[in-house]
Amino acid sequence: MTARGKRLTLILAALALLGGATALVLSAMRENLVFFHTPSEVAEGKAPVGRTFRIGGMVAEGSLERLPDGVTVRFAVTDTAKTIPVVYHGALPDLFSEGKGAVAQGQLGPDGVFVASEVLAKHDENYMPVEAQHAVDQAQRAASTLEP
Amino acid sequence: MIPEMGQFALALAWALALVQAVLGLAGAARGSAGAMAAARRAALAQFAALVLAYACLTAAFLRIDFSVLLVAEHSSTRTPWFYRLTGVWGNHEGSMLLWSLALAGWQAAVAAFSRTLTASFRARVLGVLGAVSVGFLVFLILTSNPFERLVPMPAEGRDLNPLLQDPGMIIHPPLLYMGYVGMAVAFAFAIAALLSGRMDAAWARWSRPWTLVAWVFLTLGILVGSAWAYYELGWGGWWFWDPVENASLMPWLVGTALLHSLIVTEKRGAFRSWTVLLAIGAFSLSLLGTFLVRSGVITSVPAFATDPTRGVFSLGLLALTVGVSLLLFAWRAPRLSGGGAFAPVSREGSLLVNNVLMAAAAGAVLLGTVYPLIIDALQGAKLSVGPPYFEKVFVPLMIPAVVLMALAPFLRWKRDVLSRVLRRVLPEMIGALIIAALGVWATDHVTVGAFLGIALTAWVVLASLRLLVDRLRQGAASGMTARLRGIPGSWWGMWLSHLGVGVFILGVTLVGALEQRLDVKMMPGQEAELAGYRFVLRGVSEVPGPNYTAQRGAVEVWREGRMLTVLAPEKRAYFRSAMPMTESAIDWGVFRDVYVSLGDPTGDGGWVVLLFYKPFISWIWFGAVLIALGGVAAALDRRYRRLARRTAAVSVSEPPHEPAAEAVR
Numbered sequence: 004m005t006a007r008g009k010r011l012t013l014i015l016a017a018l019a020l021l022g023g024a025t026a027l028v029l030s031a032m033r034e035n036l037v038f039f040h041t042p043s044e045v046a047e048g049k050a051p052v053g054r055t056f057r058i059g060g061m062v063a064e065g066s067l068e069r070l071p072d073g074v075t076v077r078f079a080v081t082d083t084a085k086t087i088p089v090v091y092h093g094a095l096p097d098l099f100s101e102g103k104g105a106v107a108q109g110q111l112g113p114d115g116v117f118v119a120s121e122v123l124a125k126h127d128e129n130y131m132p133v134e135a136q137h138a139v140d141q142a143q144r145a146a147s148t149l150e151p
Numbered sequence: 152m153i154p155e156m157g158q159f160a161l162a163l164a165w166a167l168a169l170v171q172a173v174l175g176l177a178g179a180a181r182g183s184a185g186a187m188a189a190a191r192r193a194a195l196a197q198f199a200a201l202v203l204a205y206a207c208l209t210a211a212f213l214r215i216d217f218s219v220l221l222v223a224e225h226s227s228t229r230t231p232w233f234y235r236l237t238g239v240w241g242n243h244e245g246s247m248l249l250w251s252l253a254l255a256g257w258q259a260a261v262a263a264f265s266r267t268l269t270a271s272f273r274a275r276v277l278g279v280l281g282a283v284s285v286g287f288l289v290f291l292i293l294t295s296n297p298f299e300r301l302v303p304m305p306a307e308g309r310d311l312n313p314l315l316q317d318p319g320m321i322i323h324p325p326l327l328y329m330g331y332v333g334m335a336v337a338f339a340f341a342i343a344a345l346l347s348g349r350m351d352a353a354w355a356r357w358s359r360p361w362t363l364v365a366w367v368f369l370t371l372g373i374l375v376g377s378a379w380a381y382y383e384l385g386w387g388g389w390w391f392w393d394p395v396e397n398a399s400l401m402p403w404l405v406g407t408a409l410l411h412s413l414i415v416t417e418k419r420g421a422f423r424s425w426t427v428l429l430a431i432g433a434f435s436l437s438l439l440g441t442f443l444v445r446s447g448v449i450t451s452v453p454a455f456a457t458d459p460t461r462g463v464f465s466l467g468l469l470a471l472t473v474g475v476s477l478l479l480f481a482w483r484a485p486r487l488s489g490g491g492a493f494a495p496v497s498r499e500g501s502l503l504v505n506n507v508l509m510a511a512a513a514g515a516v517l518l519g520t521v522y523p524l525i526i527d528a529l530q531g532a533k534l535s536v537g538p539p540y541f542e543k544v545f546v547p548l549m550i551p552a553v554v555l556m557a558l559a560p561f562l563r564w565k566r567d568v569l570s571r572v573l574r575r576v577l578p579e580m581i582g583a584l585i586i587a588a589l590g591v592w593a594t595d596h597v598t599v600g601a602f603l604g605i606a607l608t609a610w611v612v613l614a615s616l617r618l619l620v621d622r623l624r625q626g627a628a629s630g631m632t633a634r635l636r637g638i639p640g641s642w643w644g645m646w647l648s649h650l651g652v653g654v655f656i657l658g659v660t661l662v663g664a665l666e667q668r669l670d671v672k673m674m675p676g677q678e679a680e681l682a683g684y685r686f687v688l689r690g691v692s693e694v695p696g697p698n699y700t701a702q703r704g705a706v707e708v709w710r711e712g713r714m715l716t717v718l719a720p721e722k723r724a725y726f727r728s729a730m731p732m733t734e735s736a737i738d739w740g741v742f743r744d745v746y747v748s749l750g751d752p753t754g755d756g757g758w759v760v761l762l763f764y765k766p767f768i769s770w771i772w773f774g775a776v777l778i779a780l781g782g783v784a785a786a787l788d789r790r791y792r793r794l795a796r797r798t799a800a801v802s803v804s805e806p807p808h809e810p811a812a813e814a815v816r
Contacts, residue, residue, distance in 0.1 A: 006492060013495045017507055024511040028518060028544050035540035039533035057535060073672025073753045093670045094750030094759050097385075097731045134533050 037108060041138035043145065045111065046085035052111050055120070058087060059106035059135040060142075067101050080107065080117075082142035091119040098124040104135035154219050154298040157207025161248075161292060164200035164255065167193045168284035171258075175278025179271040179347070187274035191262045194277050197284065198259035201252045205239075208248060208297050212239050217308050220301040221245060227310040227727045229698035234316050240324050241315040243461070244297035249325065250441070251287050253332040258284065261336060261361075268357055275343035276336075283335050286468050294461045310698060310727035319379035327372030327399055331437040333365020334402055337409060338434035341427040342476060345483040350427070355417035360786045362413065362430075363644075366406045367782035373399050374775040385733035385748040387668065387763040389771060392541040397520040398440030401513045405433040408509035411502050419499060419564065421490030424480075425506065431476045436513070438469045443520065494566040501559035508552040515544040553607050553656065556649055557614035561621075579617050583610035596664045604660025611653030615646060644785025648778045655774025661767035668764075670750065674757040682764035684745055685709040689717070691749070691758060699725040701734070704758065706747050708738060715745075720760075722749045735761075744768050 039057045040050040050056055063086055066079035075092045078101075089107050099105055099122060109119035171193035178186025208221070212235045217223040225242045226235045234241075240249040258280045265273050291297070314320075340358040344350040376399065381389040390396060409429040415422040442465040493499035519536040526532050561572050573580075587606035591597045622642070623634050669681045673688040680686070689705040701721040708715045718736035725732065735748035743766045750759030 009494055013500065013503070016495065017503070020504070020507055021511065024508075024515065024544075024548060027547055028515045031540045031543035032519070032522070032536065035537040035543070037535045037537050039535070055537070057533075069753055073757055074670050074750075074759055094385075094748075094761050097733055137533055 039106075039134050039137075041141050042080055042082045042085040042087045043138075043142050045087050045117070050111055052113065055108060055110055057106055057108045057134060058089070058117055058138075060104070060138040061135065062099065062101050062103055062105050064101050080105065082138040084142035084146060087117055088115070089117045089119050091122050093122075095122055096124040100124075104139075106134050153207050153210050153214075154216070154300065157204045157211075158296070158298040160200045160204035160207065161288065161298070164197050164204060164251070165285065165288040165292060167197040167200060168255075168281045168288055170281075171197060172278050172281030172285055175274045175276075175281055176346075177278075179274040179278065182271065184270065187270050190274050190277050190281070194255075194258040194262040194281065197281070198252075198255040201248075201255040205248055205252045208245060209236065209239050211298075212236065215308070217306075218300055218302070218304040220299045221297050223301050223305050223308045225309070225311050227308040227698060229726065230308075230310055230316075231697050233321070234311055237315070237321045238311040241311050241320065244291075244295040244299075246324055246328070247287070247291050247295050248297050250328050250332060251284065251291055253325070253328045254280070254284055254287060254335060256329075257332055257336050257365075261339075265357075272343055272347060272349070272357075275346050276339045279339035279342045280335060283339070283472070286471070290461075290464055290468060294464050307727070310725060313699070313723065313725045313730055313732040314383065316698075316725075317379065317383050319375055319383060323372060323375040323379055326368050326375055330365055330367075330369025330372045330399075331402065331440060333361070333368055334406060334430075334434045334437045336365060337362040337406075337430045338476070341430035342479065344427060344487070345476075345479050348483065348486045350416075350423050350487050352417050352420060355413050355426070356791060358430075359410070359413045359417065360788075360791045362406065362409060363782050363786040366403070366410060367779050367786070369399065369403050369406060370775060370779040370782060373403060374772060374779070377775075378772060381768070382735055382737055382746075385735045385761070387666075387735075387746050387748075387761070387765065389662075389768065392519075392538040394520050395444050397516050397541075398436075398443045401516055401520075402433050402436040402440060404509050404513035404516070405429055405436055408506045408513075409433055411505050411509075415499050415502050416490075419491040419493070421493065421499060422503070422506075423487040423490060424484040427480060427484065427487065429506070429510075431473070431480065432510075432513075435469065435473045435476075436517070438465070438472060439517075442466055442469055491565065493564070496562070496567050496569045498559060498562045498564045498567075501555055501562050504555055505552060505559070508548050508555075512545055512548045512552075515548065516541065519544070550603065550607065553611065553652060556652065557611045560618050560645065560649075561614075576614055576617060579613040580610065582613050583607075594661070594665060598664065601660055601664040604656055604664075608653045608657040608660070611649060611656070615650045615653070619646065639790065640788035641785045641790070644781040644783075644788070646781070647784055648781025651774045651777025651779075651781060653774070654770050654777055658767050658770030658772075658774055662765055662771070665766045666764060666768075669762045671760055671762065672753055672757050673760045674755075677757075679760070679762060681762045683710060684715075684762075684764065686747065686760070686762055688758070688760060691752075694721070696723065698727070699723040699732070702749065702752075704736075704747075704749050704760070706736070706760070708745055708747075718745070718747045720747045720749045722752075739769065741769055742767060 037055055037057055039059065042058060042060050044050055045058060050058075058080055060080045060082040063079040063081045066077075068077050069075070070077065075090065076095065077088065077090050079086045079088050091107065103124065106123045107117060107119035108121040108123070109117055112118050171190045174186040174193065175190035178190055211219045211222050212226055213232065215222065215226065215228055215235070221242060221244055225245075226238045230238065238245070240246040258277060261273070261276055261280065268276070337358060340354070340361065344354055376396070377389050380391065381387070409426065412422045412426040412429055416426045519540050523533075523535050526534055558572065558576065561576060583606050586609035587602050590605035591602050594601065622638060623631065667682045669679060671679045673679060675688055675690040678685055678687040685708075687707040687709065689707060691702050691704045694701045694703045701723045703719050703721045706718045706720065708718060716738050718738060720736040721734040723732040723734060733748050735746055738745040743764065746763035746765055748761045750761055752758050
């Protein structure tokens, strides 16, 4: 093989590798994007059924209850306009409490209950999860535009 | 008075950095020996000023001076002294000060230990580092002043974030910052090479030990961070593909590529522009990491300091750094072309593939990490990229990289024949497949992932042993010890790090395949079973701590009728912050960890208890330690010091001009 031919082989091999990597990245990305929906959007039916997404807002006061097995909990997430019930099996994060911000990841069941596989709370008492804050802000903006 | 002194020292450091940048770069351009010597002294003085500033802040913390806002917000009278000491960097302002101190420390090290560099090259390196320092100190002084006063002074402080009140957190940030900032040295060497147009084997020899040390710090920083997440967050995971973790992984991946690219630049003079690009990339990703962690744009675990204006500032700094260096690269890089030609199947070829894979992996992680930010900025849509994305992308890229990693050291430089090499290591390859088959059979866990993981580990270990045996056979010296001693440090470094990767993969594979978890409600006296272990909750009692009250469980761990240990997981309530904290309890072992953490009380006297069985998780840490040890061994290679002595002798007799060119051969 000539020097040019060798170089070409090398470049082609590198390109093939890069192309493969890109294809891999794009397909994995498409499958694993987790969208965020506010409780209002979920209530309006804008959230997908049967696909994992995130929901966030405040944990509604007085909504946290523990099922008889002791490990499964129910609570409601609200953006102050709409409230969505959530069920979760497992230990809640340290900073999870009523009246505080939380983000849950999971799927919406056909009964309208959000089945969470993961619950994230804020990790410092000073800060809200960005997504939870976003949900509340949106709902309040919507509310203020409705007012006369 | 002390905080004002710190403030003054900070301003002084900024001025010195500016002097260092200007005199260093201009002095080198004009060949002024006086200016270059002054730049060197400015670097040492800048370090002294930052040590003083840092000492002032530490003094404010130790003296519990609540008239300083930072102290009042991140410590309390009840905080133990060592957490007040570490509280200095347990917040945004202090950690940025630590960043700057680390940067100045690297500059002082370059100023002090670079007798082998030509005066003009050293001045350029110090000039570039000084410019980076100027940027960071402006950021620190304008947006994040650590010495801000608080009037009126409160009687009690708000205490340190409980997550950070942990020994792991004492060493994690300094290690990580030393790594991040150390990449600035590699960056400065690359920029200095672009400026001077000089980039030869001697350059690679200068640059490589610095890059190695930075990379070792980064490796250890990531390791400690991961171990901390494992035992402190109470979820039993060791890697979450969290943006903050990705922020440290990306410069590590590019730094790894850089280390390998530097080998080719040193030995064969090739890959020069690519090496420069990787050095720019590694440092830019370190800056991006700082931006991601410090801007609070993402819902993430340890991003405890969040402020968008700072984010904008650091993003500006990042854009400036990347922009200027890439412009310089586009302008000057054509001068750097050249180097030895090589065939696709050769040591160079294999290192090229390694580089492409590492860079692709870093790119994929980068995409997954910033994609949500970009979409948010462009469309206002909130979304996140789940961990499965990272696993799906990262693992397929790493599999060929690891296969090649063990094979590449058998390849010859310039040109080799693939069939020759494959025939040579055929026994090891077959052995790896047999071991993997036995492994999945023995663990009764027949999955592709487990098979591949065990096969990769076995392949890496067997090939490494073969490599050592071959190397010892080759040696000209008689006697085994003489031959062992004849092997250079960089070879041992490669060997240890590669072996470490194998050990690491085994840990990841086995803990992934065989771990078990049980979330269970337990009443005192009740028991639960997991993976052949029997757990008995004896009770939960209240225990006072210095700045918290803990609910401490007593959990007996039994196996085969014998009690192994009593674990004491805690749920702590810190006084000053309404924040509960889970302290998990772990029975560490070489072959398995048994991990217990307390969830929530169920209201009727019971507790939700999390039980984990984590086989081989320690091997993840062992592997990472081996990888880091390899870096240390390579940095200690005699040839870097031999070079130092030779060129010192040369520069006495001659003006500093192209030293060590002869030392390369």
